[in-house]
Amino acid sequence: MEKVTKxxxxxxxxPDTRNVGKDAMTPEGTVNRAALAAIFNPEDLNxxxxxxxxxxxxxxxxxxxxxxxxxxxADVIREAMFRGAxxxxxxxxxEFAGSDTLATSYALSCALRKINPDIIVAGRxxxxxxxxxxxxxxxxxxxxxxxxxxxxxxxxxxxxxxxKRRLExxxxxVVSPLPAVITVNSxxxxxxxxxxxxxxxxxxxxxxxxxxxxxxxxxSFIEARPYLHIVEFAAADVNPDYEQLGLSGSPTKVKKIExxxxxxxxxxxxxxxxxxxxxxxxxxxxxxxxx
Amino acid sequence: MxxxxxxxxxxxxxxxxxxxxxxxxxxxxxxxLGVKLEAVVIGKGVKGLNAELAKYGADTxxxxxxxxxxxxxxxxxxxxxxxxxxxxxPQIVLFGATPVGRDFAPRVSSSLHSGLTxxxxxxxxxxxxxxxxxxxxxSLLYQIRPAFGGNIIxxxxxxxCRPQMATVREGVMRKEALSTPAAGEVRxxxxxxxxxxxxxxxxxxxxHIEERKINIKGxxxxxxxxxxxxxxxxxxLVHELAEVLGGEVGASRAAVDAGFTEHERQIGQTGVxxxxxxxxxxxxxxxxxxxxxxxxxxxxxxINTDPAAPINKIADYAITGSxxxxxxxxxxxxxxxxx
Numbered sequence: 103m104e105k106v107t108k109x110x111x112x113x114x115x116x117p118d119t120r121n122v123g124k125d126a127m128t129p130e131g132t133v134n135r136a137a138l139a140a141i142f143n144p145e146d147l148n149x150x151x152x153x154x155x156x157x158x159x160x161x162x163x164x165x166x167x168x169x170x171x172x173x174x175x176a177d178v179i180r181e182a183m184f185r186g187a188x189x190x191x192x193x194x195x196x197e198f199a200g201s202d203t204l205a206t207s208y209a210l211s212c213a214l215r216k217i218n219p220d221i222i223v224a225g226r227x228x229x230x231x232x233x234x235x236x237x238x239x240x241x242x243x244x245x246x247x248x249x250x251x252x253x254x255x256x257x258x259x260x261x262x263x264x265x266k267r268r269l270e271x272x273x274x275x276v277v278s279p280l281p282a283v284i285t286v287n288s289x290x291x292x293x294x295x296x297x298x299x300x301x302x303x304x305x306x307x308x309x310x311x312x313x314x315x316x317x318x319x320x321x322s323f324i325e326a327r328p329y330l331h332i333v334e335f336a337a338a339d340v341n342p343d344y345e346q347l348g349l350s351g352s353p354t355k356v357k358k359i360e361x362x363x364x365x366x367x368x369x370x371x372x373x374x375x376x377x378x379x380x381x382x383x384x385x386x387x388x389x390x391x392x393x
Numbered sequence: 394m395x396x397x398x399x400x401x402x403x404x405x406x407x408x409x410x411x412x413x414x415x416x417x418x419x420x421x422x423x424x425x426l427g428v429k430l431e432a433v434v435i436g437k438g439v440k441g442l443n444a445e446l447a448k449y450g451a452d453t454x455x456x457x458x459x460x461x462x463x464x465x466x467x468x469x470x471x472x473x474x475x476x477x478x479x480x481x482x483p484q485i486v487l488f489g490a491t492p493v494g495r496d497f498a499p500r501v502s503s504s505l506h507s508g509l510t511x512x513x514x515x516x517x518x519x520x521x522x523x524x525x526x527x528x529x530x531x532s533l534l535y536q537i538r539p540a541f542g543g544n545i546i547x548x549x550x551x552x553x554c555r556p557q558m559a560t561v562r563e564g565v566m567r568k569e570a571l572s573t574p575a576a577g578e579v580r581x582x583x584x585x586x587x588x589x590x591x592x593x594x595x596x597x598x599x600x601h602i603e604e605r606k607i608n609i610k611g612x613x614x615x616x617x618x619x620x621x622x623x624x625x626x627x628x629x630l631v632h633e634l635a636e637v638l639g640g641e642v643g644a645s646r647a648a649v650d651a652g653f654t655e656h657e658r659q660i661g662q663t664g665v666x667x668x669x670x671x672x673x674x675x676x677x678x679x680x681x682x683x684x685x686x687x688x689x690x691x692x693x694x695x696i697n698t699d700p701a702a703p704i705n706k707i708a709d710y711a712i713t714g715s716x717x718x719x720x721x722x723x724x725x726x727x728x729x730x731x732x
Contacts (some may be wrong), residue, residue: 111679207503223676230541232663233498235512238467242503248467250496264598270404270492274464275599284679352495353508353554357521357535360546362681369705374714376722382710383726384553391692392614392727393636 106258107163110217111153112240113146113182115175119229145225147293149286150152153223154294155255156263161285164188168213170198170206177308179332183304184296191217192309192321196307197337197347203231205351207239212340214244219262222283224344227252234285237279241283247274248283253290280311310334396429396453397422398483400474400558402445402493403436403463405602410610411489411563413449418566419487420450420575425518426532427455431455431483431576433582435473437463440579447577448570457582461593465493468592471500476587478505478584483556485534485653487516490560490721498560508551509558510536514565521550528552534559543662543681551573564610564666607641607657613670614640617660617687620647621697622716632673637724643667645683655662661686673723675716679704696720 118140150165159164165192167182169175179190195214201209214222222241227234234250241248249265256275264277268287308316308324309332316324324330336349345351349358372378386392399419402409416432432451434442436458447652450647455467457473470493478486478501486501488494490512502509515537521530534557551557601627609615616635618628628642635642643665644658660667661683672690677683679695687693688707695708696719705711712719 111561114576117541118404119544130612198515202507202508203499204503204508231511233499234495234542235509235511238496240505242471246498248496248593249466251492268492269600269602271604272600272602274597274601276595278595290414290527353506354510354536354549354551355523356547357550358548362539362544362546369708371700372710372712374712374719374722378712379722380721380726380730383723384730386671386694386729388693388732390671392731 105260107156107162107167108219108222109153109156109163109221109223110169110214110219110318111146111182111187112222112236113142113149113150113167113169113178114143115169115171115178115223115230115247116143116230117127117141118226124174129275134390140174142181143225143228144153145227145286145288146178147225148290149223149225149284150182150187150293151293152255152284152286152312153221155291156221156223156258159255159258160260166217166219168193170194170209170213172312173309176312176332179309180297180304181306183307184301185294186300188330189307192332192334194309194334194342195337197342197344200349201347202350202352202354203233203235204353205347205349206240207236207243207280208346208351209235209337209342211213211243212242212342213335216335220281222246222281224283224285226287235284237285241390243305244283244285246281246313247283249278250275251287252284252286286287293312304337305332307332314387394566395482395651396431396485397426398431398433398478398481399451400486400488400494400498401432401434401442402489403434403439403442405411406438408442408445409489409491410568414563414586415487415489416451417444417569418561419485422485422516422518423450426484428484429453431481433474433477434474435462435470435582440670443577443579444574447566447574450571450575451577454579455576455582456579457584459584461601464597466593466595466597467497467500468595469556469588471497471504472588472592473582473584474501475504475647476584477582478556486558488558488560494560495582498558498616500707502558505554505556505615507554507556507558508549509560510538510549510551511560513538513559513561516559516561517648521552525553529603533557536666539685540705541661543685543725545694549615562666563625567576581678607631607655609641609643609660610665611643612667614638614673615660615669615671615687616640616655616669616675616691617643617645617677618648618675618716619645619677620651621678621685622653625653626718627676630716634720634724637727638671640669640671643687645677645680674704674708677704678702679707
């Protein structure tokens with residue numbers, strides 16, 4: 103039997119920090135984090151698209167999502183299934199709470215050792231932290247090469263992957279042996295939309311803990327259809343060194359958090375009338391700010 | 394031992410600005426701690442850079458010079474950096490938050506199991522008391538960075554693991570040459586035992602470097618347009634004013650996302666950080682995402698139809714009016730009064 107290439111996309115459910123509307127602001131001018139919508143991290147969608155392209159090219163391949171988070175993070179797995187993923191793994195448990203990027207990458211690497219994929223794809227960074235660390239840190243833990251800032255899948259076979267990646271000024275094409283970790287930039291192709299048939303097929307997909315609280319009719323419906331079962335890993339399922347998980351596994355500690363408040367300072371108000379603009383330009387020239 | 398290290402990034406045989414900025418900051422940290430500042434240069438044909446690095450405060454310049462190190466590839470640079478850190482045990486290591494630094498610094502941190510804070514906007518030495526254990530530390534590196542889309546500012550410390558590592562974006566710190574250069578003593582890294590054959594497995598088969606056409610970072614006057622400019626056409630006015638004032642054109646993320654102008658002009662948390670003498674914000678509402686990249690400007694003038702736009706809270710002059718009406722007047726009165 104020909105080998106099936108296993109592609110895993112690491113994805114994260116994040117608060118939508120890009121659209122902080124008026125209702126998410128407190129009267130003090132700070133952000134009420136709980137009021138932000140939970141969304142599929144944008145660059146992880148670019149990553150999903152690239153993974154699906156890999157599957158399209160290889161043919162005999164599967165794409166699964168791996169996400170770490172609370173039960174509701176299973177939403178990103180379902181969303182990915184609507185767009186073309188075959189299934190997913192939810193890594194969930196209180197042991198993972200308080201993880202910094204290093205503890206997160208350790209937990210994900212434990213799950214990945216268990217899944218044993220041929221290719222790991224992820225978004226370059228998540229919009230809640232913008233660190234871009236987890237992809238490379240996972241690659242290091244698994245001893246795999248990495249290609250970051252990936253923009254285009256050029257070629258793939260069972261031994262190598264060729265990727266065009268973005269540089270500070272320009273681009274380069276690199277060939278990496280597999281298995282490897284690829285992190286995908288927002289400049290890569292946008293993710294394909296939901297497919298109506300797939301939405302019909304996968305809308306009842308549930309993770310193990312969601313299934314346990316579902317009614318018995320739904321339970322037997324899903325048990326008869328294994329493709330609707332989202333695998334859920336607890337900490338114990340991935341054989342971790344518990345010292346390296348969560349807060350105790352996080353070398354960085356948050357010492358202080360300050361909410362950003364817009365500090366009002368004395369702005370001189372001007373109208374758009376000629377005399378105001380002329381006065382301003384004269385002042386800027388006189389103070390050598392201009393010229 | 395336990396010194397401050399800065400990874401020096403080389404772009405086309407030149408030292409990246411961000412590395413000189415980090416040396417300036419690193420010098421200050423090393424002085425506070427009473428230790429040395431050491432620069433690490435990994436590349437090809439990089440042996441002659443020590444004089445320049447000494448000017449910016451490097452007491453020691455570590456060099457690994459070989460063709461396997463250029464152009465940059467993740468694994469060989471990671472291997473040398475990890476090997477040198479294990480050998481020299483610095484207490485602090487700084488990297489530029491460039492595509493290079495952001496690519497391999499996390500790998501270095503993962504290999505050493507030590508914390509790394511991305512995109513710091515400030516680095517300070519300070520005390521720390523662990524709230525749980527009560528253990529006290531006298532001189533930790535405070536790694537200060539915006540998080541949560543710039544809506545909070547977090548101070549991160551790395552109490553137990555060494556080194557304490559951070560990345561900093563280009564333009565965030567100032568670079569300043571010393572009046573008397575530091576020693577800049579060159580030391581060769583014994584890198585051959587550090588690099589394995591498998592570290593060379595990724596091959597670069599093609600490479601295109603674009604000329605840097607736009608230099609908003611170095612401009613002393615920036616005229617920036619936002620979504621309120623309304624269109625690509627409207628941006629022509631912004632360009633006209635910038636040209637007359639001898640400045641550059643910047644943009645907010647919203648204007649870039651709307652396709653009004655090039656991505657290279659984006660100022661803000663996910664773009665470039667600037668601190669010009671004069672910043673003219675045209676039709677920019679002033680989301681924190683944007684202001685994080687320009688609030689260090691010496692003078693800020695805002696043009697906005699909405700007198701309550703958040704940008705006006707950080708502006709020195711807030712003009713209530715439309716961009717189409719105000720810019721031509723600015724051009725007219727600048728020309729009339731400048732000669």
